[in-house]
Amino acid sequence: MTIPHLPANAASQDVLAAIESAGGAVIDRLVSPDFMDEIAAELRPWIEKTPTGSDQFEGHRTRRTGGLIARSPKSRELITHPLVLDVSKRMLSRATSIQLNATQAITIGPGEPAQVIHRDQWAFDMYPFAKDYQVIANAIWAMTDFTEQNGATRVVFGSHRFEDKLRFNEADTVPVEMGKGSVFVYPGTTYHGGGANRSDASRIGISLSYSASWLRQEENQYLAVPIEIARTLSEELLRLMGYQRGAYALGYVDDLRDPMEFVRPDLARRGMAN
Amino acid sequence: MKIQHLQNTVTGEQVAETLNREGVAIVDNLLSIAQVDEVMAELRPWMEKTKPCTDTFNGRNTRRTGALIARSPICRKLVMHPLAISTAGKVLSHATSYQLHLTQVISVGPGEPAQAIHRDQWAFDLFSFPKGYEVQFNMIWAMTDFTDENGATRVIPGSNRFDDRLQFTEADTLPAEMSKGSVLCYTGSVYHGAGANRSSDARIGLQFIYNLSWLRQEENQYLACPLEIARTLPVELLRLMGYARGAFSLGYVGDLMDPLEVVRPEIANDAPDQLENTAALLKTRVDRERQNARQKGLEAVDLEGAQLQGDKR
Numbered sequence: 001m002t003i004p005h006l007p008a009n010a011a012s013q014d015v016l017a018a019i020e021s022a023g024g025a026v027i028d029r030l031v032s033p034d035f036m037d038e039i040a041a042e043l044r045p046w047i048e049k050t051p052t053g054s055d056q057f058e059g060h061r062t063r064r065t066g067g068l069i070a071r072s073p074k075s076r077e078l079i080t081h082p083l084v085l086d087v088s089k090r091m092l093s094r095a096t097s098i099q100l101n102a103t104q105a106i107t108i109g110p111g112e113p114a115q116v117i118h119r120d121q122w123a124f125d126m127y128p129f130a131k132d133y134q135v136i137a138n139a140i141w142a143m144t145d146f147t148e149q150n151g152a153t154r155v156v157f158g159s160h161r162f163e164d165k166l167r168f169n170e171a172d173t174v175p176v177e178m179g180k181g182s183v184f185v186y187p188g189t190t191y192h193g194g195g196a197n198r199s200d201a202s203r204i205g206i207s208l209s210y211s212a213s214w215l216r217q218e219e220n221q222y223l224a225v226p227i228e229i230a231r232t233l234s235e236e237l238l239r240l241m242g243y244q245r246g247a248y249a250l251g252y253v254d255d256l257r258d259p260m261e262f263v264r265p266d267l268a269r270r271g272m273a274n
Numbered sequence: 275m276k277i278q279h280l281q282n283t284v285t286g287e288q289v290a291e292t293l294n295r296e297g298v299a300i301v302d303n304l305l306s307i308a309q310v311d312e313v314m315a316e317l318r319p320w321m322e323k324t325k326p327c328t329d330t331f332n333g334r335n336t337r338r339t340g341a342l343i344a345r346s347p348i349c350r351k352l353v354m355h356p357l358a359i360s361t362a363g364k365v366l367s368h369a370t371s372y373q374l375h376l377t378q379v380i381s382v383g384p385g386e387p388a389q390a391i392h393r394d395q396w397a398f399d400l401f402s403f404p405k406g407y408e409v410q411f412n413m414i415w416a417m418t419d420f421t422d423e424n425g426a427t428r429v430i431p432g433s434n435r436f437d438d439r440l441q442f443t444e445a446d447t448l449p450a451e452m453s454k455g456s457v458l459c460y461t462g463s464v465y466h467g468a469g470a471n472r473s474s475d476a477r478i479g480l481q482f483i484y485n486l487s488w489l490r491q492e493e494n495q496y497l498a499c500p501l502e503i504a505r506t507l508p509v510e511l512l513r514l515m516g517y518a519r520g521a522f523s524l525g526y527v528g529d530l531m532d533p534l535e536v537v538r539p540e541i542a543n544d545a546p547d548q549l550e551n552t553a554a555l556l557k558t559r560v561d562r563e564r565q566n567a568r569q570k571g572l573e574a575v576d577l578e579g580a581q582l583q584g585d586k587r
Contacts, residue, residue, distance in 0.1 A: 050529045058530070067528045096399050125370050125488040125521035133401075214399040214490050216524045220516075222496040223527045223536045242494075247399035250490045253497045254341035255324050256332065262497045271328040 001157040003176050003184070012086045015185065019091070023160040024186030026178045030083065033180040035074070036143045039206070042072040043105050047204075052109070057116060059194065061109035067224040068103035068206070069233070069241065078141055079103065079208050080236055084183060088137035088210040091187055095212035096247050100240045101136060102219035105143070106194070108151045108203045114196040117156065117168040120209065121188030123218055128164050129189075135212045136188025141181075143204040148175040151197035153184060153205070159191035166191065213246030230263045238263060248272070275431040277450055286360025289459055293365055293411075297434030297464040298450070304357065305415065305455040313480070314417055316346040317379050321478075326383070331390060333468065335383035341498040342377035342480075343507070343515065349377060353482050354511055358413055362484040365411040365461060370521045374514045375410060375485035376493035379417070380468070382425045382477045388470040391428065391442040394483065395462035397492055402438045403463075410462025410485045414450075417478035420458070422449040425471035427458055427479070433465040440465065487520030504537045512537060 004018040005026045018025035043065060050063040058064065068075045078084075079100060092098045120136045121129060129135055146152035154173035156162070168191055175195055176184045186192065188211075197203055211217065221241040230238065238244075243260045245251050249272065253259050261268035278292050278299045292299040305313075317339065324339040332338060342349040352358070353374060366372040395401075395409050403409055420426035428447035430436075442465055449469055450458045460466065462485070471477055485491070495515040504512060512518075517534045519525050527533045535542035 063529075065529055066526070123488075123522060123524060125486070127488065212399065214397075214401065216488055216490050216520050218524050218526065220496065220525045220527050220533050222494065223533055246490055248397060250397060250492050251494045252340070252492065253494050254344075255339055256327065259494050259497055272332065 002174055003155060003157070005178075010083070012083065012090060015083070015087045016090055019087075019185060019187065021158075023158050023190040024155055024176070024184060024192075026176060026182055026184050027083065029179060029181045030081065030183050031078070031141075031181045036141070036181050039072055039074045039078070040143050040204070042074055043068070046071050047105060047107055059108065059112050059115060061112035061197070062194070063107040063109070065105040065107070066103060066219055068105060069221070069237070070225045070229050075103070075206065076233070076237055078139075078206060079240065080234070084139045084185060084208075087185055088139070091134050091137040092210065092212050094133050095135075095214065097213040097244070098137075098210045098240075099213040099217060099242050099244075099246060100219075100221060101209040101211035101217055102207070104207045104219070106205050106207055108194055108197045110197050110200050110202065112151065112194070112197045114151075114154065114170050115193035117154070117173065117191050117193040119164070119189055119191055124215060126165070131161065131189070134187045134189065135215060136209055138186055138188065138207060138209040140184045141206040141208065142178050142183070143180065143206055144202065145180050146176060146178045146203060146205065147199070148177060148195065150199040150201065150203040151195040152177050152203070154193055154195045155186070156191035160187050160189040162191065170196075210240075213244075214250055217242060227263060235264070235267050238267075277429065277431055277448055284357070286357055286364055289357065289361040290364030293361075293434070293459060293461050296431045298429050298431050298458070298460040298466075300450060300452050301357065301457045301459060303453060303455050304355075304457045307455060310417055310455050313346065313348040313352065314478075316348055317342070317417075317480070320345050321379060321381055333382060333386050333389060335386040335471075336468070337381045337383070339379045339381075340377055340493055342379065343495065343511070344499040344503050349480070350507065350511055352415065352480070353377065353514065354508075358482065358484075361459065362411045365408055366484065366486055368407065369486040369488065371487040371518070372411075372484050373487040373491060373516050373518075373520060374495060375483035375491055376481070378481045378493070380479050380481055382468055382471045384471050384474050384476065386425060386468070386471045388425075388428065388444050389467035391430075391447060391465050391467040393438070393463055393465055398489055400439070405435055405463075408434075408461045408463060409489060410483055412460050412462065412481065412483045414458040415480040415482075416452050416454050416456050416458070417480050418475070419454050420450060420452045420456075420477060420479070421473070422451060422469070424473035424475060424477040425469040426451050426477070427466055428469045429460060429464055429466040434461050434463040436465065444469075487516075487518075488524055491516060501537060509534070509538065509541060
């Protein structure tokens with residue numbers, strides 16, 4: 001049982017079918033390795049400044065660098081990549097709309113042990129969502145090759161259909177190997193964890209997750225992206241970041257105003273229309 | 275079933291007990307008339323500037339004025355009123371933490387028809403939460419008397435135990451009549467709606483809702499309250515507004531930073547107390563989950579010493 005790989009020109013339906021069968025799918029070389037290098041160059045100074053994790057779960061040899069929208073203009077193209085966004089919207093189709101949950105460059109250093117196997121949706125206070133209600137879609141973009149040796153993400157095959165709150169070991173998992181520029185897309189129900197890095201170089205992935213827009217965002221985009229930068233962003237990205245009401249009214253500002261009015265009054269929607 | 279009236283010496287625990295049974299309760303005269311007049315003096319200039327709503331649900335003859343943390347210093351105190359905090363803490367205690375969902379003064383004008391009967395928790399995309407899993411605690415402070423005639427909130431006591439997505443008419447409801455200075459308390463699962471205002475004066479209620487901190491806030495406090503004002507606020511209020519991570523890591527900034535660091539870097543410093551507190555809560559949660567899992571014959575997850583920090587490796 002290995003995680004299915006699809007070509008960069010795959011249709012959304014095929015990606016979704018693969019995710020449904022295995023709990024996740026890799027789209028090979030969805031962007032060029034050169035493009036990932038350009039993002040890496042933008043992020044390098046920030047990654048170097050990021051402290052390593054403070055506990056076992058975060059990883060003592062792992063750096064988690066957030067705020068990517070503000071820090072890496074090129075990473076914005078990954079966030080709004082049409083195929084990943086379309087697949088994510090379909091995965092989260094039970095909700096009226098989706099939003100950006102978090103942006104994070106994860107650098108796993110040599111010698112880091114494997115991470116505890118978990119579900120991303122546990123972030124929501126471990127609320128036991130029904131099996132057919134997905135709340136998170138996550139895309140991990142490979143900024144270096146992901147190999148079994150360097151700590152490729154480990155996945156429990158087909159576990160998006162499993163019961164909640166189970167415990168697994170590395171032996172229950174398969175590595176998600178992929179080349180630089182590839183992306184691994186999976187739902188918040190899939191049991192997974194970072195692999196142990198037994199190589200002598202860092203394994204770097206960019207994790208961009210999306211969530212149902214009635215949930216709290218893991219990364220606060222209003223505080224993470226300064227307003228001067230926000231004003232320069234595309235409407236699509238701003239709406240994903242939360243400058244749009246979720247469901248009916250969630251996230252309005254003062255007198256029921258569209259939060260878009262705060263950054264780009266010219267794009268704001270009047271009344272309660274979303 | 276009648277709406278329970280409680281004395282203003284009631285404890286949060288007692289309010290929460292009533293809400294657990296009936297979903298709704300009124301605390302009589304929690305504020306004096308003079309105190310109401312003081313807060314109204316702060317609110318009135320903002321209410322006068324507010325345009326009526328543009329849709330039927332919000333009310334075309336109704337003005338809803340928000341951003342009350344920024345606009346009204348007295349509201350900052352009312353949001354943190356000991357009875358509010360102790361009741362919210364009880365009603366929402368099954369989650370790791372709660373936050374401020376919205377602040378709004380609602381002025382229902384004369385001639386406004388009755389609002390559709392609804393549950394406030396439908397705000398969350400109509401997601402069906404299980405019975406007994408409360409996601410919101412709501413307080414409406416009466417800034418005028420609330421009467422049947424002037425559009426007192428209509429409620430169905432006990433409807434916190436009803437099925438979801440039911441439809442009701444005014445005849446199924448009772449008016450939450452109360453005097454100026456009293457407070458209507460109810461949970462997000464209670465079917466209710468603003469009554470028709472058949473009087474010649476506006477009916478004014480000051481509404482604060484608290485919700486579980488893993489859900490999105492209805493009012494965006496980061497945008498509604500300018501940073502210059504936020505910096506002057508007490509830490510407890512800031513945390514309630516969302517300048518704290520919800521559940522394990524929700525709402526962090528940058529490199530997993532406590533959002534409080536944005537407003538008060540000198541005290542945030544990754545707040546070891548808060549982290550310890552979160553770790554303790556997580557352990558309690560895990561112990562409970564493990565027990566549940568054992569009962570179901572499953573092997574529970576082991577997260578001891580491993581704080582969930584929004585991992586996406």
